[in-house]
Amino acid sequence: MSTFVLLTITGLGLAALYFLVASGLSLIFGLMDVLNFAHGAFLTLGGYAAWVVVDATGSFTLGVLVSMAFCALLAAVMEITLLRRLYGSHVPQVLLTVGILLAVTALVRSAFGSDARKLTTPHWMNQVTEVFGAPVPNNRFLIIAVALGVYAGMSAFLARTRYGLVIRAGVENRAMVTALGIDVRRSFTLVFAFGGALAALAGAFTGAINNVVSPGQGTELLIFAFIVVIIGGLGSFRGCALAAVLVGLLQQYANFYGLVGAGDLIVVLLLAGVLLVRPQGLLGRATA
Amino acid sequence: MNDTSRNGTSTNGTGTNGTGTKIDELMTRVRPQAMSGPGPARGRRPLLIVAVIVLAASLPRLRIEIPFLFDGGFNSPGVLHLLSLMFVMATVAITYDLLFGYTGLLSFGHGLYVALGMYTTAIVLAETELGLAGVLAWTVVAGVVLPLVLSAICLRVGGIAFAMATLAFAQAGAIFVVRDPMDVTGGELGLALAYDHLPDSLVGVVNAPNRYWMALGLLVVTAAALRWALASRPGKVWQAIRDNENRVAVLGLRPYTYKLMACVLASFFATLAGMAYALISGGAHAEVTDATFTLGLLVMVVLGGTGRPYGALIGGLVYTYLDHRLGELSTGLGGPLSEPMFVLGTIFVVLVLFLPGGLASLTVPARLTRKKGAA
Numbered sequence: 113m114s115t116f117v118l119l120t121i122t123g124l125g126l127a128a129l130y131f132l133v134a135s136g137l138s139l140i141f142g143l144m145d146v147l148n149f150a151h152g153a154f155l156t157l158g159g160y161a162a163w164v165v166v167d168a169t170g171s172f173t174l175g176v177l178v179s180m181a182f183c184a185l186l187a188a189v190m191e192i193t194l195l196r197r198l199y200g201s202h203v204p205q206v207l208l209t210v211g212i213l214l215a216v217t218a219l220v221r222s223a224f225g226s227d228a229r230k231l232t233t234p235h236w237m238n239q240v241t242e243v244f245g246a247p248v249p250n251n252r253f254l255i256i257a258v259a260l261g262v263y264a265g266m267s268a269f270l271a272r273t274r275y276g277l278v279i280r281a282g283v284e285n286r287a288m289v290t291a292l293g294i295d296v297r298r299s300f301t302l303v304f305a306f307g308g309a310l311a312a313l314a315g316a317f318t319g320a321i322n323n324v325v326s327p328g329q330g331t332e333l334l335i336f337a338f339i340v341v342i343i344g345g346l347g348s349f350r351g352c353a354l355a356a357v358l359v360g361l362l363q364q365y366a367n368f369y370g371l372v373g374a375g376d377l378i379v380v381l382l383l384a385g386v387l388l389v390r391p392q393g394l395l396g397r398a399t400a
Numbered sequence: 401m402n403d404t405s406r407n408g409t410s411t412n413g414t415g416t417n418g419t420g421t422k423i424d425e426l427m428t429r430v431r432p433q434a435m436s437g438p439g440p441a442r443g444r445r446p447l448l449i450v451a452v453i454v455l456a457a458s459l460p461r462l463r464i465e466i467p468f469l470f471d472g473g474f475n476s477p478g479v480l481h482l483l484s485l486m487f488v489m490a491t492v493a494i495t496y497d498l499l500f501g502y503t504g505l506l507s508f509g510h511g512l513y514v515a516l517g518m519y520t521t522a523i524v525l526a527e528t529e530l531g532l533a534g535v536l537a538w539t540v541v542a543g544v545v546l547p548l549v550l551s552a553i554c555l556r557v558g559g560i561a562f563a564m565a566t567l568a569f570a571q572a573g574a575i576f577v578v579r580d581p582m583d584v585t586g587g588e589l590g591l592a593l594a595y596d597h598l599p600d601s602l603v604g605v606v607n608a609p610n611r612y613w614m615a616l617g618l619l620v621v622t623a624a625a626l627r628w629a630l631a632s633r634p635g636k637v638w639q640a641i642r643d644n645e646n647r648v649a650v651l652g653l654r655p656y657t658y659k660l661m662a663c664v665l666a667s668f669f670a671t672l673a674g675m676a677y678a679l680i681s682g683g684a685h686a687e688v689t690d691a692t693f694t695l696g697l698l699v700m701v702v703l704g705g706t707g708r709p710y711g712a713l714i715g716g717l718v719y720t721y722l723d724h725r726l727g728e729l730s731t732g733l734g735g736p737l738s739e740p741m742f743v744l745g746t747i748f749v750v751l752v753l754f755l756p757g758g759l760a761s762l763t764v765p766a767r768l769t770r771k772k773g774a775a
Binding site: 210 | 506553554556557559560561563564565567568569571572575576578579580581691692695696698699702738739740741742744745746748749752753756
């Protein structure tokens with residue numbers, strides 16, 4: 113029983129991480145049709161930015177905030193200077209973000225070395241709390257709380273504000289929104305900066321959970337985030353949350369009860385199944 | 401299910417007259433320039449190609465040295481090893497261009513088939529007594545079956561979702577190799593070749609020329625096979641799918657079947673290249689299963705120029721050369737410049753923004769470029 117509780121909570125922690133990465137990807141894809149590989153670059157950069165600040169000041173909170181601001185700014189700059197030139201041509205945009213991912217990962221590797229760096233987190237985050245006899249590290253509770261907060265905040269933003277309205281309408285039918293005289297491009301920059309900040313948050317928390325940041329962490333996490341995005345349905349914010357929980361839990365259970373690596377393989381099989389039965393994803397709209 | 405009449409005979413390229421005229425009609429409608437355009441000059445080309453192949457084949461016997469670019473003469477094992485790797489990667493790049501450049505399929509899982517060839521080779525040598533013949537047989541079987549099954553699933557979705565689905569399967573392959581649940585792949589360390597099961601002529605530093613000729617032969621055969629396939633009727637349908645898939649479907653051909661053919665053909669040759677890669681580099685390496693490897697293929701193809709004759713070939717050669725030599729060439733510069741992926745990634749971004757046609761577009765005279773590209 114206590115093992116099951118532990119697996120469930122750590123699985124939810126993993127789901128929270130996937131959600132933070134995938135929600136940004138999904139929104140960017142839904143609104144702009146860009147499959148954003150550079151998201152992986154922000155995951156890595158976010159982790160390292162947090163590491164630099166924590167190393168200098170000792171404050172994890174400050175590290176997370178600075179790294180989010182840094183990546184949001186960088187993402188906005190990238191959108192304005194590079195991606196904006198290529199609107200309308202999807203494949204070159206994907207290629208551009210692939211190039212950014214490769215270059216940034218190599219840059220981080222040359223600046224900080226290939227070895228992982230230890231990220232110091234507050235003492236209480238690494239202590240455990242007993243839940244039904246299961247010792248759960250506190251950082252899992254923290255990331256679940258953060259993800260729930262982001263989910264609530266994003267839902268409120270999308271549902272209640274004018275910008276949220278424009279973004280939702282843009283995901284639904286971009287041409288129509290433009291025809292109504294609303295400059296969707298301004299919200300492109302906003303969504304991109306949002307995605308960058310969420311990626312940085314996820315990058316910093318990946319560091320906190322693993323206790324280290326490494327140059328390869330972005331690429332690794334990015335692939336599972338892609339899987340979550342397809343299973344949830346491209347562009348669907350709620351589908352993304354649902355798929356993240358499904359994938360996170362399934363992965364934890366299978367990794368513990370099954371063979372070595374079974375959890376990761378089962379996730380891919382789940383993806384294959386979803387593609388066969390429901391190609392548009394769990395909550396995605398059927399494409400015309 | 402109910403479309404046997406329109407699909408029955410068209411898959412092997414030697415279909416009945418009815419299918420043939422249909423495809424011709426399709427081509428004139430979808431891509432008029434493909435039927436009437438001047439195309440690359442044909443006259444002097446074959447002679448030039450033969451001359452280049454003969455020159456490449458005689459390199460191991462020549463004592464020419466190009467200082468700075470290669471550290472040693474062309475007959476030295478180190479240089480031959482580098483050239484062999486360049487040829488293998490160029491082979492993989494042209495198979496990838498068949499998918500991406502000619503059929504318009506953005507796959508992020510092509511590296512999986514290179515890994516399949518590598519690991520099949522290493523595992524068959526390690527676990528059985530079958531030797532080189534067994535390796536070849538198993539590679540051919542694996543190189544047809546796995547691409548057929550996986551592509552059949554991935555092609556159920558199109559566009560970006562296809563890209564992600566292929567990425568996911570490649571990731572499954574990477575997990576299988578690195579976690580090694582069946583205890584055959586050697587995990588992260590990879591698997592060295594069991595040399596005692598190989599013919600002596602492929603083993604050792606002395607026989608570097610033999611491996612070089614094998615890589616060159618594979619490149620020539622693959623390039624010829626793919627050129628032939630692209631000139632055949634299905635090849636024209638692939639290019640029509642790239643240009644306008646809906647139109648192909650409207651004209652009564654099933655894009656799915658043709659895309660599946662392109663995937664299987666490209667993946668089959670990529671698997672063979674994986675076998676050659678394993679024989680040249682002395683084993684199977686887990687890095688090949690990494691997503692970065694497939695992204696590297698994408699860089700190669702775009703670097704050279706997508707969907708152009710010789711584009712991917714040039715891209716594969718240049719990329720592999722830079723990847724291996726940049727570290728040495730840039731000593732003294734230091735910093736990020738000694739990271740090959742930083743330089744290549746940056747070049748890639750610049751190319752995507754400013755030279756979408758790649759390196760090959762620099763050499764083709766302006767009058768031959770397609771109107772769309774010139775505008």
